[in-house]
Amino acid sequence: MWNKIAIFIIKNRLRLMLVLAVLTAFMGYHARNVEMSYDFANVVSPDDPDMQYFSRFKQTFGEDGNVLVVGMQDKSIYQLEKFKQLQELTQQVSKVEGVKGVIALPSLVQVVKDTAERKFTTQNIFAPFPQTQPRLDSLLQVVENQNFYNGQIINQKTGATLLAITVDPAYLNSARRVEVMDNIAALTEQFTKDTKIQLHYAGLPYVRAVMTTKVASEMKLFLVLALLVTAVTLFIFFRSFYAVLIPMLVISVVVVWVMGTISLFGYKISLLTGLIPSIIVVIGIPNTTYLLARYHFDYRRHGNKVLALTRVISKIGLVNLVNNATTAIGFIVFTFTHIAILYEFGVVAGINIFVTFIISMILVPALFSYLPPPTERQLRHLDAKPLNKLLEFFDFIVHRKRPLVYFFLTLILGLSFWGIYKVKTVSYMVDDLPEESSVNADLAFFEQHFNGVMPLEIIVDTGNKQGVMRLPNLRKLAELEGFLHTQPILSAPISVAGLVKTATQAFYEGDPSSYRLPDNTERNFIFSYLAKQNDGANQKLLRAFVDSTGQSARISLKVADVGSRQLDTLINKRIKPQLREIYGGEGVTVADEGNTMRFTRDDSGAETTVNLTGTTLLFIKGNQYLINNLRSSLLLAFVLVTFVIALLFKSVRVVVISLIPNMIPLIIAGGLMGLFNIPLKPSTALIFSIALGIAIDDSIHFLAKYRSELHANGFNVSKAITSSLIEAGTSMIYTSLILFFGFVIFAFSEFGGTKALGILMSVSLLIALFTNLIILPTLLMSFDSGKYIHEPDALIEGYEEYYDEDSDAELDLAQLRLKLDQEEQEPENGKVQRV
Template identity: 45%
Template sequence: MGFKAGDVQMSYEYAPLLPKDDPAYIEQQEFTAQFGNDGNLMVLGVQDRDFFELDNFKNWQNLTKSLQEIDGVSTVFSASESYNLIKNKEKKRFETVQIFNNEIDSQYTLDSLQRVYTNLPFYEGVLHNKETDSYLMAITLEPEILQSEARVELINRIVEAGTEYTNKTDVSIHYSGLPYIRVITAEMIKKELNMFIFMALGITALIIFLFFRSFKVVIYSMLVVIIAVVWALGTQALLGFKITILTGMIPPLIIVIGIPNSVFLLNKYHQEFKQHGNRIKALQRVIRKIGNATFLTNLTTASGFATFVFTSSRILIEFGIIAAINILVVFLLSLLLIPIIFSFVAEPKERHLNHLNNTAVNKIVNKFVHIALNNRTTVYSVTGVVLFLGVIGIFQIKTTGYMLDDIPHDDPLYVDLKFFEKNFDGLMPLEIVVDTKKAKGVLKSSSLMKMDKLETKLAQHPDISKALSLTQAVKFARQSFYNGNEKYYGVPKSNQERNFILSYISKNEESGTELIETFVDSLSQKARMSFRMKDIGTNRMEIINKEIIKEIEEIFPSAKFDTSVTGASVVFFKGTQYLIKNLFVSLFLAVILIASFMAWMFSSKRMVIVSLIPNLIPLIMTAALMGYFGIPIKPSTILVFSIAFGISVDDTIHYLAKYRQELTETNWSIRAAVVLALKETGVSMIYTSIILFFGFGIFGFSEFGGTVALGILVAVTLLIALFSNLILLPSLLLTLEKYITTKSFKEPLLHIYDEDEDIELEELRIKKNTKDA
């Protein structure tokens, strides 16, 4: 596994949130096949009122040349590469002429060329914003490079070229675009992966040492989880999964979730050894007494992650598979290695057992016992108030998602995106395709006018950019046809005028029909209108999407036209909504699955209901906190519930397993069994909950808001679950004793050993294999 772990790779490609049979996904794939990928564009932007000063402009031209020479860059287009269409009356065609050539030798020449450029409305809002003196450079990157590790070097070389420009001009460059955003976030994930592994090891090691006061316990517990981390990375490489923002969290999660196994096993080992002083008998009892219960706790935790398989999202499916497999792996490693290792090392000394008499922890446990025995009415009253407040908080939860939702607002990635949103109305692609159902249908005057009407309406929206489309190209050509007069920038008014202009375009020998073929299919039956949108969130995007569809239906009736609205912006918001809905389904499945495991373990439906109540309340409270503090429901935060529920139920299983053992030893005295079970398992529950609280708390140091929210919310949920299991669960057992302690609970399907089976101390020793000479 260590050998294979070295083969694990970072993910440098976009993982779609929608399943392949979803209509929105199908439309996006059809668009890509027809017109190409809309996610290969990186943009650079500057705000410079002296942009057309000779030296500054030449530096911009030099930047363009240096970018064009980079391997992986297909095209570079900006104001310095803009072209004009010149009407050639003799040949009756347009000639494409670059406005700014490389022989500009004076400010006077540049000023005259600038007037030509600014007289072309085609570029306004696309390459420049004259109101803010902002200029944009569009860089098309090769798809093959973007899907490989080489794209990191590609982006770095582009940034290096931009830095050189900034050093010469003192003008800051803003970088954005989907390829750039994905590379930067992937590198952030890579950096955090190593940080969280060391932080998880450090915090858990410190807490274990404070509890057990033994370096041996710390070293061997760490050894188990380190091996489990190696297995996790090896498993990921074997299955061909790459490291994403979610799978990058698995190694620290394995450490945090795996350490409680060692805590329960070693705590039981020390308890048993203190009773009779026989190391081997203590280890034997550890496996027999809590082995099955520990297996069930890990199985329920793994189930919480495994339910993500039902989301149909590749990134979540991979996360769920790797996490579920390796949580069971860390259980097996713990159950095998801990007893094996401690059968060889020296017996624990008196100071190593002192933690069992921890005065502070025992006082806390005794306080919980007192509350359960004497203040159950207060417990139920407080629980009722908490639930009431929880329901109110839940109704205040908002559901939304942003492309850079998880990035801090002071991060350059976020700041640069806002620059382009402010000056160029965003970067998220929004594509509208109109199918006229007839060859050359999009070239009709009526079709051109309809498209222009739609583009004009949508461009008036504050969150939508000006369109790039066939109509804009035709309007550009019309202006050129009338000798560059700006007032003629518009669609042809008659079929005769349209025919003249299109004939000039079709006869352009230099570029053929390249001016329009980017926006229409080969039959001129379908036309593409390409917009850019701001990152406005899924809720606002849903409203705008409905408005766009309504506008389209009014202008292009479905009886005569087929239309589709797609692009990364649409796929993102629909994918986010789909994911949230499916994550709620996965949470429901997690509850059902875990309840089934507990029914299998305890063979009592009533006991399952009682055991679920203390673990559902923390989920309600966490949801309420999200409502009160304005934390929205989104893919990163909805993960909290399945993960936290799968982990919090572990304490319940350990407690009920011990409770059932004590029932037989106390002649079915429920009161005595509740108290004894709480006193024995309460310490381990507190230990493990503290480890989990601080273990998940380390994710609060992440640069990703979603990871921060996930870590803090899971930590808070588990802390609430601890008090719920230590106070509410014993109270319910005592109140409902006559209804839940049935014969089936006394004789469950999955037996947890509670007898020593007449084992003689003197017969217990390690057997060594020997061979006759």
């Protein structure tokens, strides 16, 4: 079959290239429309109870992750001139398109009692704006007396203050977000220039904007670096301009297909899909490397370019196809996770790995058929004397030092398993950004002065309509608030209890000592004032923390980005026990269901439900969900790769022997993670199935050659291994080094996850090279008798002449009429060669 495919490609090469050109132009046209992803992808299943509850929460109370905070700590801001500039900044930012509102020190309001109307109203503390420093100081004292704002807008101990900028969700998850962020940044930078006050930025809108910008810039950078690194490596190996230009052309075409695929499928460029073009460059080059090495090898044997190019297709086609299939498996398994970002990553990468195979199988032979044959200088790499010396050393180790190989292997695996035992699973909201990033520095500022900015929500469902405003329920809310206020990684909580305390303070003419819940005597008076809040800021604020039925109350918090482990400890070891103490007790049955706790009174059946939710919890849970799915993906990849090898060789012994050398690099990579304190997170869990799919290619390449050499050497295992090492080892080293240098460029990423992926992938693939050149032949020497049973159903059976040069007669090259200068020449053996 592959002989017919080879003749078809060579004979119709011009037509095939034209078809590829048209299809590539079509993909390029659609690639123009590819868009960036501007939101944190939801990786938790829509059927997950916590995800469903969070969706209901947003319908009731709105987004919790659409606030950008701009903070400062400078005593001069409380001087009249600079305070006026802060007021101007607040007003200017509030007018930016896409900004719903700004809460800042100059715009703060206080609740006052309207005795005539018997209701509460609000008034701006700084209206009219003070004209003297003493007046400003007195108004700042009024702010200090408003306990509600302490820890929210101002830290009275450190003097830090912030602007809380609410971004319209319609802008938040679209390309318009960048424009909004840029417009805000222009105003804040001008403020810094005018006042010399340093500003700090945080909040999910800012983090997402920064990450989106970096993803776009790194995608371009890594694509250029991948092309450059592979081009230099190819030139060093082949010493030929064309051996660099044509693979680069092939890969460039595939990159266009990648971008076109993303656009056609309606996907967007995310942190994962943004890596695909660079990854395709790296893993696509081995396709052309095998083809070029085979072309040069054949041409030097008989000097017939057409025959060499045809044999390239017929004899490399199956191995390249199987190699691409196993590589694609490492990506395709992600489509079984039902997680959008992984599904898209797997679909785009899997499809384009096969596209790479097809394009390289057409373009490489076709384009070289129009070029002069390789010169002696360009064929010199086939001798590869330094590499041959290395391979001869490996052969010596395999034949003479097998006990030593097993000893060091046992030692390394033991150390690796110890490292795996130390691996920790931990995730952070801004996990991918480097420690020295300005985002992390600014985040540290807010954690120091406001205990964090990452959203966390607690919803208390009283079980009764208007139950929130009942004094016993308010007291429980206040007790819970008091506890939360003591937690060092949580910001000051905001809830309806705080609003009622503020109302009590207003009822007593703003006396700071009256910031408390009313007692039974005061309740009727104060609540009668609150009952008349039909409009205005008070009513809007109240509706932000109590649902329309008055049954559920919201406690809104901000948490430091301390990671999933500390957050889990906070919730399960501190908050939940406190909830049991407040809402539980004698005669109350408690049901703990993940992030939901139900408290049912045995005597009446009345139920109070407390839910913990918010973007932070869902993000952390999503990462854990992602890691669990990636573990399943690795198992699935292992099963599929096993199936491919079994189909190829139809031998249980070969399957086992081939898998062992490729599991060792994964075990070592896991051990390195534990030894060097690299946590298990989505980015690091991702590499295992990908590495398995790529690394197994060397095993298939070696075993195909080994099976052929068994025939050629009378089923003598020792001789077959020596020949296989020398002849297959060179191309294995070439491709592995290209993969190593290609993936190592990701180690220079600003994203921690991408950096870890680059380091672990490159190390895993380099280790896989040595395990396939040392461990694999060692296992064959120890456990393969050399006895061979013919399996007609095995794919490799039709491929026994992989390196057999006596099969040229099978290629009816007389079918080919290849013209260059409208002339034909009949070479020896009746085979047609281009002139």
